[in-house]
Amino acid sequence: MFCCKHSCKNEDSCGEVCISYCAVRKWVRIFKGEDAGETILRDRKRSGRPLSASDTAHREKVDCMIRANRRVKQKEIADEVGISKERVHHIVTTVLGYRKISANWVPRRLTVEMKAQRKDMCTQLLERYNAEGEAFLQCILTGDESWVDHYDPECKAQSMEYRHKTSPSPRKFKVVASARKALLTVFWDMEGVVYMEFLEQGQTVNSERYISTLQALKLRLRRVRRDKDSTLQHDNARPHISRQTQDALRQLELTDPTAPCTQPRSCPL
Known part of the structure; x- marks a missing residue:
């Protein structure tokens, strides 16, 4: 120009x-020519080809297919609706806002009675917290058992080093986890770990063994929590809910009659 x-x-x-x-x-x-005197170099607005594949009718068809089958594939939707797979992906993700996610693994399928039991327990604990506040949280102890390796190899993120761009990257040999494991029983409160012990080789966690662990826990609590009451909240594993264990918990004063003692899936281990 x-x-x-x-x-x-x-x-x-x-x-x-x-x-x-x-x-x-x-x-x-x-x-x-015809546009003499015009100095705008950008393209003018024009109608172009309408996006017929993303209209309301196609969006409703795609939405109905997804609601009918949450596992339907985008290729199946494209074949059924008669539009390209790229348009299906645009409608599903951008227009309708769907995203495909995997299911979370859970230990077991709960019945209506189990769900009601958990709801009642959570309601009781929430009422106690609303009435007592932080004092109620300070008295709660929780514990569980978990298998731990004798040797835990260092991961790649832990071995990262600062290097210049021209320096060669360090090498790390692959190390497998230890084949031998030990069963760890650990108890903790809101401030951290209170007591833990490893199970001797050849033994199993039964009611008698768990009661022995609770007795050692009580001795530890007398040293670290002298001025605090202790309420044990643990899961419903068989050694935790046996009659012998419940009697021992009452004798050791590790239970509170106003709060549920056995919490299904209350421990993160």
Whole structure:
């Protein structure tokens, strides 16, 4: 446009950095033709081809297919609706806002009675917290058993080092986890771990063994929690809910009659 108005070559104004002759000729034809005097170089708005694949009818069909089968594939939707897979992906993710996620693994399928029991327990604990506040949380102990390796290898993130860009990256040999494991029983409160012990080789956790662990826990509590009451909240494993264990908990004063003692799936281990 500048060259056309001032009658000069584009090499004179731009030097080596200039557009091609074909582009200049096209612009000159436009400026001298019907659009003489126009200086806007952007494309004008035009109708173009309408997006018929993303209209309301297709969106409703895709939505109905997803609601009928949450595991339907986008290729199946494209074949059924008669549009491209790219348009299906746009409708599903952008227009309808769907995203495909995996299911979470849970230990077991709960019945209505189990769900009601958990709801009652949580309601009781919430009422206690609303009445007593932080004092109720300070008296709660929880515990569980978990298998731990004798040796836990260092992961790649732990072995990261600061290096310059030109320095070679460090090498790390693959190390498998230890084949031998030990069963760890640990108890903790809101401030951290209170007591833990490892199960001797060849033994199993039964009611008698768990009661022995509770007795050792009580001795530990007398040293670290002298001025605090202790209410044990643990899961419903068989050694935890046996009659012998419940009697021992009452003798050791680790239970509170106003709060549920056995909490299904209350421990994160």
